[in-house]
Each structure stands twice: as structure tokens, then as C-alpha cells.
Amino acid sequence: METEGWPGNSEALRLLRDGAPNDPDGDVREAAVRAVAEGWPGDPGTLPLLRDRAANDSDEDMRKESVQAVAKGWPAGK
Template identity: 35%
Template sequence: QRAVSDDNWQVRREALEQIVTGWKNEEGILELLKQRAVSDDNWQVRREALEQIVTGWKNEEGILELLKQRAVSDDNEDVRLEALEQIATGWKNGPGILELFYRIAINDPFQREEDFQDNPRQTALEAIVKHYPDHLQTLPLLQDRAENDPDEKLRKWAKKKLQQLEN
């Protein structure tokens, strides 16, 4: 009940953790987490739900698709980042993953407001450089982002990475 309807997002997030800790094998828990990952009003609750899903149900049917959907369509960059990082960790060799990272590296709507923020486009680009360094699209994409990405911090990172690759 509290995981869904409490007015305080911290209570909802903590309730999710406790439910998974104590009642992971109960019927409906995965569905509850999926619902929270998609529809909770608070990004921290959605991110927590994704973390719990991958921790406990990584191999269940539909989990990768849920992560892909959140990586592309969540309105919060931290949730998109969490989904991206989970995909890069657990599914990097899956079909269509490089293409997903490529689309995100170019199209993610992130706009930097604070220096400490992490950019999903950069996270996707980092995953491409790390996991697909020899792919034909990797170097041109890195060059494009070094010149054309709207985020100055990402452009600097891409230029530095290009210099490292040339040496």
C-alpha cells in the first residue's frame, strides 16, 4: 500500500526496498515494481524500482524491453541513466544494443543545468567506446559528438577520448 500511495516519495522508495527484501517471491511483486518503474511520479522511486527489478529478476522475460523503454522515454535523466547502465552491464552483447546506445548518444534530450549532472548521451557514448571500440560507427560517432553535441562537457570528453585513441 505505502509503496504505491504514500504521499512521501522516500516512504514509497523505502517500501519497495523492504518489499523486495522480505517478500521477493510473493506473487505480484515484480508487477508492482514494473508499475512503479514506469508510473511513479518521483524519479527516485522509478530508479529504485529499476534497480530492484534487475537485482532480483534480471532474467525474466520483458526486463530488457522495460529497460530499453525507460532508457529512451523516461522524462528524468537519472532514470534513463540507470536503465542505460543496467543494459551496458548486463546486456551489452544483446541484439540491437549498439544501435540503442547509438540512438541515445545522438538523440537523448538531456540539457545540462548543473555541472554535477551526468549526461545520458555521454553514458551511451562511453558504453559504445568501451564495448564496441572497433565497430565502424564508433570513431565517426565520437568525432561527431566532439564537434556537434550541445553539451560542452560531453564535447570535451569526446575530444579527450579521441586524443587518447590516436596515441
């Protein structure tokens, strides 16, 4: 998913954050999480979203994507 140009767009972030936990399609949730992680890594709500999806999503692939996004995006201890 291409996120260039979106980081300043709070409406895009809101839509993606809403889609990450709420869309019934696991692929959509996965794409939303990936876009948030890549486009807004410094946003204070990104890491909590990824942690929540890693622990609570019903889809195994979604949990894996969330864990990988945390591992790639944040040094240990943050």
C-alpha cells in the same frame, strides 16, 4: 534496494514494473528499475522495461540508471 528473496514473488515484480514507469517521483522510478534489473534479470519483461525507461523516461538520472542496468546485465547482442 534489497531484492533477495523476491525473485519468486510475482506480485513484487508486478508492483515494481508498475512503479518504474508510472510513479511521479524519479527516485522511486529509479529504485524500481534497479530492483527489477537486479532481482529478475532473466524475466522476459525486464530488458524491454529497461529499454523503454532508457529511451522514454523524462528524468535524466532514470534514463542513465536504465542504460547502466542494461550494460551491466546483458552481454552484447542480447
